[in-house]
Every structure is written in C-alpha cells, then in structure tokens.
Amino acid sequence: MxxxxxxxxxxxxxxxxxxxxxxxxxxxxxxxxxxxxxxxxxxxxxxxxxxxxxxxxxxxxxxxxxxxxxxxxxxxxxxxxxxxxxxxxxxxxxxxxxxxxxxxxxxxxxxxxxxxxxxxxGIHLGNALAEFSSSAAHQRSTAITRQPEGLRLNGDKFYATGALFADRIPTLALADEGKEQLVFVPRYQDGVTVIDDWSGFGQRTTGSGSVQFREVEIAAEDVVPFQTAFEQPTTVGPFAQIMHAAVDQGIAREAFDDLLAFVRERARPWPDSGVAQASGDPLTLDRIGRLAARLSAGDALLTIAGDAVDAAQRDSSAENVALASVEVAKARAWTTDVSLEAGNLLFELGGSRSSLREHNLDRHWRNARTHTLHDPVRWKYPAIGNYLLNGVMPPRRGTI
CATH class of the missing domain: 1.10.540.10 (Acyl-CoA dehydrogenase/oxidase, N-terminal domain)
Known part of the structure; x- marks a missing residue:
C-alpha cells in the first residue's frame, strides 16, 4: 500500500x-x-x-x-x-x-x-486521461498488466492538466477484460515522467503536458474502477462538466470587468448623454448592457445546474442523472458562448490599441478559446433538444 x-x-x-x-x-x-x-x-x-x-x-x-x-x-x-x-x-x-x-x-x-x-x-491530484495514439477520445492503450512481481503500468498520456504540480496522478488504464480503471499513481513513483510540453496559445500555465509510464509499480489498493461509473447512472459526467462551465464563466467575468475598466479609462465622453463625463457611445452602452445580462444568466444557470447535480448525487436514478446532465449542458453551452463574446467585445471596443497587449488583456479571449474546445459546444445543444423534444436521455460520459 x-x-x-x-x-x-x-x-x-x-x-x-x-x-x-x-x-x-x-x-x-x-x-x-x-x-x-x-x-x-x-x-x-x-x-x-x-x-x-x-x-x-x-x-x-x-x-x-x-x-x-x-x-x-x-x-x-x-x-x-x-x-x-x-x-x-x-x-x-x-x-x-x-x-x-x-x-x-x-x-x-x-x-x-x-x-x-x-x-x-493537502495532497493535490492531477490527471493523465487523454491519449494521442487512440483513434477516438474514449479509447485507451495505457494498460495495467499482471506480472510475477506484481501490477505494472505502461503508456503515454497528453493534456495531463495539473500533473506537473500534483502529488498523485489519477490515470486511466485498461486492466482485466479491457475494463478501464482509474489508478491513483504517486507522482514520484519510479518510471513516472511528467514532461512540460504544453504549448497552447491560451491557458498557458495549466501544466497540461505529457506523462509517460514505464513499468510503473502499482499497488492494487490504488486502483479504483472507472468504466462502471458510466455503465450505470452516476453524476461523474455532469459533475465534471459543471466545473468546466464555471471556468468559462470566470474567464468571462474577468474579461467583462477589464472591459469596463478599459472603456472608462480610454473612451471619449459622450456629450449628449446628459451625464457629466459619461463613457461610451450608444452602441458601446448597448453591447455592455447586453453582455451584463448574459453574464447574470450564466450565474443563474450554474446555480440551477448545481442544484440538479446535488439532487442526482443524493438519488442517482436515471431520470435525475439525465436531468443533471441536461441542466449542466445548458450552463456549459451558455458560458462557452459568453466567455468568447466577452473576449471578443474587449477587442471590439478596445480596438487595436497597444494597451490591450501591454496589459495582456488578450489572454481572456485566448483562454476562453482554448478552454471551450475541451468538449465543443456543438455537442451540447442537440443533446438538450433531444431530451426535451423526444425524451432521449443524454449519453453517459464525462463530456456531458
């Protein structure tokens, strides 16, 4: 152990x-x-x-x-x-x-x-889930094998967000009969190599590099079943997704706050506003007001989704889990759009002024564009519509 x-x-x-x-x-x-x-x-x-x-x-x-x-x-x-x-x-x-x-x-x-x-x-869990070598995102080649001296783990992972900082690296691997397991691998175990090769143009400091496992000794007590979490109704999928939705909402919030500060400081006064030293023309005020409303809607959708996931954790019936997935998908789809809109509007109203780059305000759009590609929004709306129109429950997986 x-x-x-x-x-x-x-x-x-x-x-x-x-x-x-x-x-x-x-x-x-x-x-x-x-x-x-x-x-x-x-x-x-x-x-x-x-x-x-x-x-x-x-x-x-x-x-x-x-x-x-x-x-x-x-x-x-x-x-x-x-x-x-x-x-x-x-x-x-x-x-x-x-x-x-x-x-x-x-x-x-x-x-x-x-x-x-x-x-x-106080330990920090990272991850080693995704793989380059597989033909589809849900397929794995990393495997646990039984050898005379005990269990051994071999494989290669990428997009291992947080592994560089972690104390354990939960890793998806195939075991007996091709069943997926989640192995809570100690970060500094012999044979574990974490490579800092993440080069995304956004989310640049997530440490989302690669991990190699070479004949890593594994304790049976560190192996937790994984695949069965999707063979029955559980909250693993919506629970994962609500956090992603909240990341996008946070990026959008900061982009909006920086936008307000930028416009107040840089925009010329609008003389016909009736307000002394008012900032922004009518179009600017309209766009800011619309985005403010959409941000508030995102907060509300996250609250509704959170309550649905809590209910499904208490009673993981197929119906409760499906509803949680749908409510989270609504929030995830919405905050995807709003985070990109907030970053876009910062550019639109800030123009090509050097101060955007000077203060690195372009990072909000880069972060949103990178993170929202984790599992594209185009998967969300059809699942929501199919559930509401036809009563078809969303698939059980970590991306919805």
Missing part, C-alpha cells in the same frame, strides 16, 4: 461560508500576477501550493469522511472566482475534484478512508 503525504499540511475548512471566503482571498491574491504569469509562462507552483494548503482541495470530501461535502453550486462559485482571477489556476483543480467524484462513486470503503485522508491533509 502506498501512502502519499503533502509537502505542506493543509488547513481544515469547516463550512461553506468559510470555503467561499477562502476562495475570495485566494482570488484576490492570484489576480495580481495573472497577466505576468501568462505572458512569461510562469507556472503557478507557489499559487497552487497555497490553494491546496488552504483546504479548498478537500471541500467535496463527504462529511462522513471528515469533509464538508460542499454543494455543487458552491463549488461552481469557487471555480468562477478562481478562474476570474487566473483562468489557468482556475482550471487546474478540475481534474482533482473529478477524481474525487469517481472515488466517491466507485471506491471501496478502505480506498475512500485512505485517499480522502490524504486529500484532507
């Missing part, structure tokens, strides 16, 4: 109010360096260490295991806050909480006690 300890112990968060307060404090701290980190691709090692030391990484641990079992709506709010401060930092913990949801649903009692205790102590 492998036991992983954090480099620095975490504080304990005792309730949702404290969790949101800590998130606000961290957002204020992370915002000041976000533009610089993106410009120079300075990886946020210290910031993420502070995140997990704060106790935020354990907020979804169920109460019976020592956590507070934070609601999905509140978790989404935390993702909005942190993603507004720094889109890359906001995205990194998504896979951490995703792995914890798989553990909650499919882990044994012994695995839950041990791994939840590690998370409460």
């Amino acid at each position: 492998t036991q992983v300890s954090p480099k620095h112990p975490a504080q304990r968060i005792s309730n949702a109010v404290q969790a949101l307060q800590v998130a606000h404090e961290l957002a204020d701290a992370f915002r000041s360096g976000a533009a610089r980190r993106d410009r120079t691709r300075e990886l946020p090692h210290a910031e993420l260490q502070r995140y997990f030391q704060s106790g935020l990484g354990a907020v979804t641990v169920p109460q019976e295991y020592g956590g507070i079992g934070l609601s999905c709506a509140d978790l989404a709010t935390i993702f909005v806050l942190l993603s507004a401060a720094d889109g890359s930092i906001g995205q990194v913990p998504q896979n951490h909480f995703y792995a914890l949801e798989v553990l909650r649903i499919n882990g044994s009692e012994a695995q839950k006690k041990r791994l939840y205790a590690e998370v409460l102590a």
Whole structure:
C-alpha cells in the first residue's frame, strides 16, 4: 500500500461560508500576477501550493469522511472566482475534484478512508486521461498488466492538466477484460515522467503536458474502477462538466470587468448623454448592457445546474442523472458562448490599441478559446433538444 503525504499540511475548512471566503482571498491574491504569469509562462507552483494548503482541495470530501461535502453550486462559485482571477489556476483543480467524484462513486470503503485522508491533509491530484495514439477520445492503450512481481503500468498520456504540480496522478488504464480503471499513481513513483510540453496559445500555465509510464509499480489498493461509473447512472459526467462551465464563466467575468475598466479609462465622453463625463457611445452602452445580462444568466444557470447535480448525487436514478446532465449542458453551452463574446467585445471596443497587449488583456479571449474546445459546444445543444423534444436521455460520459 502506498501512502502519499503533502509537502505542506493543509488547513481544515469547516463550512461553506468559510470555503467561499477562502476562495475570495485566494482570488484576490492570484489576480495580481495573472497577466505576468501568462505572458512569461510562469507556472503557478507557489499559487497552487497555497490553494491546496488552504483546504479548498478537500471541500467535496463527504462529511462522513471528515469533509464538508460542499454543494455543487458552491463549488461552481469557487471555480468562477478562481478562474476570474487566473483562468489557468482556475482550471487546474478540475481534474482533482473529478477524481474525487469517481472515488466517491466507485471506491471501496478502505480506498475512500485512505485517499480522502490524504486529500484532507493537502495532497493535490492531477490527471493523465487523454491519449494521442487512440483513434477516438474514449479509447485507451495505457494498460495495467499482471506480472510475477506484481501490477505494472505502461503508456503515454497528453493534456495531463495539473500533473506537473500534483502529488498523485489519477490515470486511466485498461486492466482485466479491457475494463478501464482509474489508478491513483504517486507522482514520484519510479518510471513516472511528467514532461512540460504544453504549448497552447491560451491557458498557458495549466501544466497540461505529457506523462509517460514505464513499468510503473502499482499497488492494487490504488486502483479504483472507472468504466462502471458510466455503465450505470452516476453524476461523474455532469459533475465534471459543471466545473468546466464555471471556468468559462470566470474567464468571462474577468474579461467583462477589464472591459469596463478599459472603456472608462480610454473612451471619449459622450456629450449628449446628459451625464457629466459619461463613457461610451450608444452602441458601446448597448453591447455592455447586453453582455451584463448574459453574464447574470450564466450565474443563474450554474446555480440551477448545481442544484440538479446535488439532487442526482443524493438519488442517482436515471431520470435525475439525465436531468443533471441536461441542466449542466445548458450552463456549459451558455458560458462557452459568453466567455468568447466577452473576449471578443474587449477587442471590439478596445480596438487595436497597444494597451490591450501591454496589459495582456488578450489572454481572456485566448483562454476562453482554448478552454471551450475541451468538449465543443456543438455537442451540447442537440443533446438538450433531444431530451426535451423526444425524451432521449443524454449519453453517459464525462463530456456531458
């Protein structure tokens, strides 16, 4: 049995109010360096260490295991806050909480006690899920094999967001009878190589590089069933997606706030407004007002989706899980569009002035364009329509 300890112990968060307060404090701290980190691709090692030391990484641990079992709506709010401060930092913990949801649903009692205790102590879970070599996103070649000396893991992963910073790297791998398992691999196990080769033009500091596994010794106790989470109704899919929706909403929020500041500072006064030193012409005011309304709608959709996921976690009937997936798909599709709109409007109203680049405000559009391609919005609306019109439940997978 492998036991992983954090480099620095975490504080304990005792309730949702404290969790949101800590998130606000961290957002204020992370915002000041976000533009610089993106410009120079300075990886946020210290910031993420502070995140997990704060106790935020354990907020979804169920109460019976020592956590507070934070609601999905509140978790989404935390993702909005942190993603507004720094889109890359906001995205990194998504896979951490995703792995914890798989553990909650499919882990044994012994695995839950041990791994939840590690998370409460402050460890950070990364991910190694996606692969280049497969012909489809859901296919894997990374595998666990049984050898005389024990279990061994071999394979190659890419887009491993957070693996560079993590203490364990939950990894999808095929095992007996081709069943997918989630292996909670210790980051510094022999044979594990994490490569910093992420070169995206947005979300530049997520550490979304590659991971190689070469004859990595695996403890059976670190292997949690994965495939069965989609062979029955569970909240793994909508739970994963609501965090992505919140990342986009946070990026949109910060782009909008920077837009307001930019227009106030740079725009010429509109003399016929009746307001002294008013900023913006009628078209500018119209576009800003429309975007403000769409941002508020995004907040509301996230709350509705969070409540639906919470209900499905309490009672994972096929109907409840389908409704949760649909409500989350609405939020995800909406915040995808709004995040891109906010970044576009910042360019549209700011023009080609050098100050946009000077303050690295273009990062909001780059971050939104990159993150929204994680699972395209074109998958969402047809699933919503098919459910509402024909009563067809969405497919059970991590992308809806």
